[in-house]
Amino acid sequence: xxTIVSGKRSSVFFNPKNNTYLKTFSPKFSSKxxxxxxxxxxxxxxxxxxxxxxxxxxxKTVEILNFTKYSVTxxxxxxxxxxxxxxxxxxxxxxxxxxIELVSKVLNNNLYYGDFNLFNFIVKENELYxxxxxxxxxxxxxxxxxxxxxxxxxxxxWIIDEIIKKL
Numbered sequence: 001x002x003t004i005v006s007g008k009r010s011s012v013f014f015n016p017k018n019n020t021y022l023k024t025f026s027p028k029f030s031s032k033x034x035x036x037x038x039x040x041x042x043x044x045x046x047x048x049x050x051x052x053x054x055x056x057x058x059x060k061t062v063e064i065l066n067f068t069k070y071s072v073t074x075x076x077x078x079x080x081x082x083x084x085x086x087x088x089x090x091x092x093x094x095x096x097x098x099x100i101e102l103v104s105k106v107l108n109n110n111l112y113y114g115d116f117n118l119f120n121f122i123v124k125e126n127e128l129y130x131x132x133x134x135x136x137x138x139x140x141x142x143x144x145x146x147x148x149x150x151x152x153x154x155x156x157x158w159i160i161d162e163i164i165k166k167l
Contacts, residue, residue: 081121112137118155
């Protein structure tokens with residue numbers, strides 16, 4: 001198993017034999033209390049829940065093979081990170097409009113995600129796939145403004161303007 005990312009709150013490992021990724025989560029103690037009290041889903045469980053919910057909205061996600069409270073195992077998804085793809089193919093505006101549709105659809109379906117940066121999506125065969133699903137969460141009261149505010153440091157303002165038109 002190869003370590004891809006080793007962080008304070010999560011780590012990612014690649015198993016070349018099975019062509020799979022294992023992501024493990026090490027949340028803060030205060031988060032663990034929220035999980036235990038069922039104020040939030042455990043990160044591995046949330047990853048599965050959000051994947052299922054996004055798939056029902058026709059938003060593609062990585063295939064989940066297994067999950068526990070603090071881990072998720074997925075098949076490797078071959079493709080380009082959206083940021084890299086846009087740098088390689090700047091003339092392909094279709095894929096950025098798919099990104100705009102995806103973000104709008106997520107927000108219009110009462111899901112919050114604060115990190116819609118271009119590194120959290122993969123392009124495979126001109127299709128867009130969402131990654132890092134453990135931090136998406138459903139909301140009762142609108143969090144659209146906060147999600148939009150956080151986009152300003154991640155994408156060009158014209159993209160945000162297009163997303164806002166769809167909300």
